[in-house]
Amino acid sequence: MTFAAESAARATALAIFQAGVAAADPAACVGNYLHTAGDQLAIGCDGNIRSGNWRRIHLLSFGKAACAMAQAAVQIIPQTWLAAAGIAVTNYENAVAVDNVQVFGAGHPLPDQAGLAAAEIVVDRLKILRAGDLVLALISGGGSALLPCPVAGVSLADKIATTQLLLASGANINQINCVRKHLSRLKGGGLARLAAVAELHALVLSDVLDDDLSAIASGPCVPDDTTFAQAIDILQAYRIWPEIPDNVKNHLLEGNRGLHAETPKTGDPVFETAGHHLIGSNALSVDAAVAAAKSSGYATDLFSKRLSGEARMVAERLCLHAQAVCTGLDRPLALVAGGETTVTLRGTGKGGRNQEMALAFAIAAEAYGLDCRWTFLSAGSDGRDGPTDAAGAIVDNGSLARIRAxxxxxxxxxxxxxxxxxxxxxxxxLKCGATGTNVADLQVLLLHPNA
Known part of the structure; x- marks a missing residue:
């Protein structure tokens, strides 16, 4: 591949990725689902509408897209309908001033004291609710870490240690959230429980596979059908139970014996006046990426909308699939995927799941002799991959040579x-900075026939 062709392919892969990110623009997503008509606030679209003339609306926004979602909401909702200034909690990179909203920056992927302080402010707001109020919760990915609210007897340090162990173990997001729900006052339906005196509606931007609302930000506004026993099983299955802080182990064991209330389950009365809408997701972003690839002149192949598993193993599967479709390739082809892989930490290096997947793909392409010109992008839609300043990476036929050089x-x-x-x-x-949204990861593999 010539330098010019290589550069063009990389630019195209980036443009396709950016189209996927744009489809999850938080402000546009909120604007599609929030409207006023006379004295009514209407929530929803396509005939699935909830409306009311609420005059004490409590705006709570948390997650990586919190500021953009809150900004859109306050531009739609008349200020006189708000009970007080809204609250937005987001990661430091995405924290920007929003009119009539208190904005708090907090730690991600590991929670910190700033997030704990913000969570206490949210709990205090829920304590002043009264019948007829509406809690409008704007939820996006990252909310689990950004809004830590430990149960009594468990410290923030305990939760951080537990989260670190889970992240390093290779546990998937649903397993991590199961544990976190049982250590929190807000997650796993906890916010709904605290808001039960009022009405509650959540607008949710999904960052998880299958758009499971109980997994997004650990499901603060929906039922949680996981149990203390399952949380214990996860920690034991990944062989990290002995390293878990004693306070966490004691709380989970006591909960399993019925000494602490379970998270609210399906059918619990706290959800009688609670509703929700899914306003954006990884699947929708994948669709937008596929459309962008077609517009760029590529034939398209949807590899997966549910990409999961160990990053390096997924990279190998993708490479083998590419090798199969390269046979007889007579026009440029774009393979598009989305989801969230995992990494089991065995070394001490620096990176993230997308960087690991990109490097693993380049190595697999060489090992299997991928016989075409290729460019592969793997990146997080939030602009950040693991504890680094990169969203992911773009690799191609020449990557390994450049590394070895x-x-x-x-x-x-x-x-x-x-x-x-x-x-x-x-x-x-790939360094694009914080995008202001978060709908998991996107992968774009461009294949070109050999000249």
């Missing part, structure tokens, strides 16, 4: 979970 062994770096410096040496890191 810097005297770096790609396979050794992958084995050390150290994709970041390897990709940095190849100038393959």
């Amino acid at each position: 810097a005297a770096i062994d790609p396979a050794a770096m992958l084995n050390d979970n150290n994709a970041y410096p390897a990709l940095d040496a190849a100038n393959d890191l």
Whole structure:
């Protein structure tokens, strides 16, 4: 592939990714589902509408898209209908001033004291609710870490240690959230329980596979049918139970014996006046990426809307699929996927699941002899991959050569979970900054026939 062709393919892959991100624009998504008509606030679209003349609306927005969602809401809802200034809790990178909204920056992916303080403010707001009020919850991915509200007897440090162990173990997001729900006053339907005296409606921007509302931000406004016993089983299955803080283990064991209230389940009366709408998702962003690829002149192949599993293994599967479709390839083809992979930490390096997947794909492409010109992008829709400043990476046929030219062994770096410096040496890191949204990850693989 010539330098010019390589650059053009990389630019196209980036444009396709950006189209997927744009489809999850939080402000536009809120605007599609929130309207005023006379003295009524209407929530929903396409005939699925909930409306009322609420005059004490409590606006709570949390997650990586909190500020953009709150901004859209306050532009639609008359200020006189708000009971007080809204509350928005987001990651530091996405924190911006919003009129008539208190904005709090907090830690992600690990919770911090700022998030704890913001959570206490949210709980205090829920304490002043009265019948006839509406709690409008604007929820996006990342809310689990950003709004930590530990149960009595469990400290924030305990929750952080537990979360770190889960993240490093390879547990998936649903498993991590199961544990977090049983250590929180807000997650797993906890917010709905605290808001039960009033009416509640959530507008949700999904960052999880299958758009499971109980998993997004750990499901603060919907039933949670997981149990204390399941939380214990997860920690034991990943062999991290012995390392879990004693306060956490004691709370889970006591809950399993019925000494603490379970999270509210399906059919619980606290949900009688609660509703929700899913306003954006990874699946919709994948559809937008596919459309953008078609507009760019590519034939398209939807590889998966539910990408999951160990990042390096998923990369190998994608490579094998690409190898199969490359046979007889007579026009450019775009393979598009979305979802959320996992990484089991075995090394001490720096990176994230998208960087690991990109490096693993380049290694697999060489190992299997992928016989076409290819460009692969894997990135987080929020603009951040793991604890790094990169969203992910864009690799191509020349990536491994560029890494080796810097005297770096790609396979050794992958084995050390150290994709970041390897990709940095190849100038393959994708750094786009915080996007203001979060609907999991997107993958774009462009295949071109050999000249």
